[in-house]
Each structure stands twice: as structure tokens, then as C-alpha cells.
Amino acid sequence: MTSPPSPAVRRAVADAHRREWARVLAATVRVTRDLDLAEECVQDAYEAALGAWTRGGVPDRPGAWLTTAARHNALDVLRRAAKLRSKQHLLVEPATEPDPPGDPVVRDDRLRLVFLCCHPALAAEARIALTLRLVCGVPTADIAKALLVPVPTAAARITRAKKKIVAAGVPFRLPSAADLPDRLDAVLTVIHLLYTTGHTAPAGPALTRDDIAVRALDLARLLLDLMPDEREAKGLLALLLADHARRATRTAADGRLLPLEEQDRSAWDRKAIAEAHGLVVSALRGAGTPGRFALQAAIALLHATAPAYADTDWEQILVLYDELLRIWPSPVVALNRSVAVAMVHGPAAALPEIEDLERDERLAAYHYLPAVKADLLRRLGRTPQAAAAYERAIALTANGAERAFLTRRLADLA
Structure with missing residues (x-):
């Protein structure tokens, strides 16, 4: 009778999935030239690992084990395929599609x-x-x-x-520099x-x-x-760093979500924020309009560098949102901009913009839209309408921490 996988084996397979999935899939695609087939073969390899690693122990190089298993799965399928002759060359050498000569441009x-x-x-x-x-x-x-x-x-x-x-x-080959x-x-x-x-x-x-x-x-x-010379690559990394710098303060010890104004800024990762600042300065410099990621990074950095929530430069944030909305007319950007409008000009000025966005079908199931509306209505003292908006946001929210936060806000109205 086969022993069920131990918790340690399950953890090892889960860790290998997080770390190695892309590498294993990349190697298998080069055998199959078929994304569906490659995905199935890799999934089968991970499933097989649960039993094999239970019997023989977790290998020293889980990624190599999974790659070998997935490629073997792929070759077995190809051998059994009805169109065996058209796949014959794949059975001779798994990586038959030649990559560009010399060292690969993208090494990872x-x-x-x-x-x-x-x-x-x-x-x-x-x-x-x-x-x-x-x-x-x-x-x-x-x-x-x-x-x-x-x-x-x-x-x-x-x-x-x-x-x-x-x-x-x-073609399933590595991209060249020109690509x-x-x-x-x-x-x-x-x-x-x-x-x-x-x-x-x-x-x-x-x-x-x-x-x-x-x-x-x-x-x-x-x-x-x-x-390294791409301004938007700098902007993207800066945006992620500025947001990730406050990851430790977004929830309280009991798991409650803490809004930005309640977070302990002394616990933010100042090294990450400093790196983001250098990247943003570089991304905004130069000829032409900055890209959408550089502008988003600049907004995130203004939040990250404000000494306190009350010191946030909302006027500058609104200017950046105006430019971002001009080059990237996204309904989510418009919603985020409305928050800045409310902070600069008051909630009554932002509410008509929210009502316009409610007619955009793309945001029909976007829970942040009724959540923002509820907050504006709360600040305006329109309690019954705020409660209805909170209830709508709660119904659309699948994240437990966010749902609990909105539920508390609804209860506070009472």
C-alpha cells in the first residue's frame, strides 16, 4: 500500500512549484512545441513527485528532477501520438529548435x-x-x-x-535582442x-x-x-519597491487591515524607498513624456516619503494622476484619481466622477469602486447611501481581510 505524502514532501513540492515552475515549463515547451501539452506534462511531473519523493526522499535538485520527469512525459506522449512521423525529429533531440547563436540574451x-x-x-x-x-x-x-x-x-x-x-x-525559441x-x-x-x-x-x-x-x-x-536604459523598467521596479516597502505595516497583529493613515511609517523599509527614489528620478529624467509605470512610481513615492499621512502632497499627486490619465486612460486610474480629487477639493467634488465611473461596465464587479463611493458618502454625512455602498463593496469582495475592514466600516456607521 502506498504511503500518503508527508507534510514535508507536500511542502517541498509546493516550494518547487513556486520556485521552479517556469524553468520546468520552459524546458518542456522546447520539447513539445505545444503549450497545452507542455503544461499537462509538467503538471503530471509535479503529481508524480508527491509519490516518488515520499518513497525515495526529496532530491537535492528538485527542479532538475521535475524537468527530467516532465520531458520524459512529453516524449512518451509524442511517441504515442498518431502523427508520430511529423514529430520524429523531436524524439532524436529534445531541444531541436535552435536558439540564437552565442550566449542567450535573456539568461533567467x-x-x-x-x-x-x-x-x-x-x-x-x-x-x-x-x-x-x-x-x-x-x-x-x-x-x-x-x-x-x-x-x-x-x-x-x-x-x-x-x-x-x-x-x-x-517559434518556441528564445527571443533575440531585436525582439x-x-x-x-x-x-x-x-x-x-x-x-x-x-x-x-x-x-x-x-x-x-x-x-x-x-x-x-x-x-x-x-x-x-x-x-538598464529602459525608463519604464526603472519605473516598474521603483513602483514595486515603494509599495512593498510598507508590507509589514498593512495589517495589525490581529490580522486587521490598516489603511494608509493608520500605518506605522517608522517600520517602512527605508532602504527600499531610497532605491525607489533613485529609480524614479532616473525614469522621469530625459526627453519625452514619462511612461505610465514611471508616473505610478512617482505617485507611490510621494506616499512613501510623506513624514505623516497629513503631510501627503495630494496636490502633486493629483497633477501626476492627471498626466497618467492622459497617457493611459484606464478606469482604475480614473478611480484612483478621484481619491486625490476628494483630498484636494473635498468629497463632494469627487462624487460626480465616481457616479460617471459607475456607468463603465469594466468596473461593474470592481469592489474598490463602491468602497471609494461609500467613503465619500460617509465623509459627506450621507449615512444611508454610504451603508448601501459599503454593502455593495462587501458583496463584491473575496479577500477576507478587505471584507472584514469594510464590514467594520459599515458597522461604524451605526
Whole structure:
């Protein structure tokens, strides 16, 4: 009778999934030239690890074990495939697609696969959804929340992207230096959305998923190492650093979410904030309009460097939001800008902007919209309407810490 996996083995497999998934998938894709098949083979390898590591112990190099198992799975499937003859060359040498000559441009396996999946032959939304799902392991439901679309829409984008790769004959090889600029914006967006799903988990009892946030920070740093002159790569890393610097103060000891005005600023990571400051200065310097990540980083830095919440330079933040909304007309940016409007001109000035955003279908399930509206109504003394908005926000919120915070705010109205 086979022994069930021990907690130690389960932890080892989970840790290997967090650390090695992208590397194992990258190696397997080069065998299969088929993303669906590669994903299935890698999943089977992780499932097999539970039993094999229970019987023989956790290997010294879990990633190498998983890569070997996944590639063997792939070759077995190809041998059994009905179109064996068309796949015959894959059985001779697994990595048959030649990479560009010389040293690889992108040395890190995880970042390579991000660039590979962000191929310009795919629509921008499809690239982002596919990469988040395959490379980063983000659940489809969380991708849908991040992209402000229904879950079936996100799933369809991933499926269409896989089919388009096959139909268009997109080669599964490492990108050359000439390929990188066309893929940069999608790569930046993927890393930012990955961080967002870790900074505030879309669902579950905990506010954050630190392992995902740290993974995104690692990728942002690798991207800047790869493209050190790119202003937006600097801006992205600065944005993530400025936000991550206050991770230890976002919840109280009992798990309660603490809004920005209640956080202990003396506990913020000053080294990370200083690094973000240097990056922002560099990203804003130079000819032309700064990009969306540089502007977001500048906003985050104004929050991070204010000595106290009352000292926040909301006027400058509003100026930056005006520019950000001009170059990136996103409904989420418009919502965030309305908060700055309320701080500069009062909640009554911001409320009409919120009511305009309520007509935007993209924000129909975005819980921050009714949450912001509820706060504005509370500050205006319109208690019944504020309560209704809080109830709407609570109904849309799947994160336990945020839900508890909104529930307390609703109770305080009474």
C-alpha cells in the first residue's frame, strides 16, 4: 500500500512549484512545441513527485528532477501520438529548435518564458493572460479580476492565445535582442499584474501573498538588469519597491487591515524607498513624456516619503494622476484619481466622477469602486447611501481581510 505524502514532501513540492515552475515549463515547451501539452506534462511531473519523493526522499535538485520527469512525459506522449512521423525529429533531440547563436540574451529561465509568451503575434490582452497563467501560475479567476473581465473571457483569451501560437507557427525559441522592445510593454504589464495579485490577494483570508509579490520583484529586477536604459523598467521596479516597502505595516497583529493613515511609517523599509527614489528620478529624467509605470512610481513615492499621512502632497499627486490619465486612460486610474480629487477639493467634488465611473461596465464587479463611493458618502454625512455602498463593496469582495475592514466600516456607521 502506498504511503500518503508527508507534510514535508507536500511542502517541498509546493516550494518547487513556486520556485521552479517556469524553468520546468520552459524546458518542456522546447520539447513539445505545444503549450497545452507542455503544461499537462509538467503538471503530471509535479503529481508524480508527491509519490516518488515520499518513497525515495526529496532530491537535492528538485527542479532538475521535475524537468527530467516532465520531458520524459512529453516524449512518451509524442511517441504515442498518431502523427508520430511529423514529430520524429523531436524524439532524436529534445531541444531541436535552435536558439540564437552565442550566449542567450535573456539568461533567467523565468524571464525568458515571459518574453516568449509575450509574442507580438498575439493580441496584447491574450499575451498578458497567457503569460500570467502559464509562466506565473496565476489562477484564471485571479487573472480575470486583474484584467477586469469575466472569468470565461479570461479563459477564452488564454485558449485563443494557445491556438494562435499553433496556427501562426510562432517559434518556441528564445527571443533575440531585436525582439525585446516589441515585447517590453506586455512584459512590464505581466510583472505588474503579478505583483498586484500578491500585494493584495484577489481571494482568500490573507491580505497578501508574499511569495507572489517577491517573485514579481525578482522579475522586475531581472528585467532592469537586462534592459538598464529602459525608463519604464526603472519605473516598474521603483513602483514595486515603494509599495512593498510598507508590507509589514498593512495589517495589525490581529490580522486587521490598516489603511494608509493608520500605518506605522517608522517600520517602512527605508532602504527600499531610497532605491525607489533613485529609480524614479532616473525614469522621469530625459526627453519625452514619462511612461505610465514611471508616473505610478512617482505617485507611490510621494506616499512613501510623506513624514505623516497629513503631510501627503495630494496636490502633486493629483497633477501626476492627471498626466497618467492622459497617457493611459484606464478606469482604475480614473478611480484612483478621484481619491486625490476628494483630498484636494473635498468629497463632494469627487462624487460626480465616481457616479460617471459607475456607468463603465469594466468596473461593474470592481469592489474598490463602491468602497471609494461609500467613503465619500460617509465623509459627506450621507449615512444611508454610504451603508448601501459599503454593502455593495462587501458583496463584491473575496479577500477576507478587505471584507472584514469594510464590514467594520459599515458597522461604524451605526
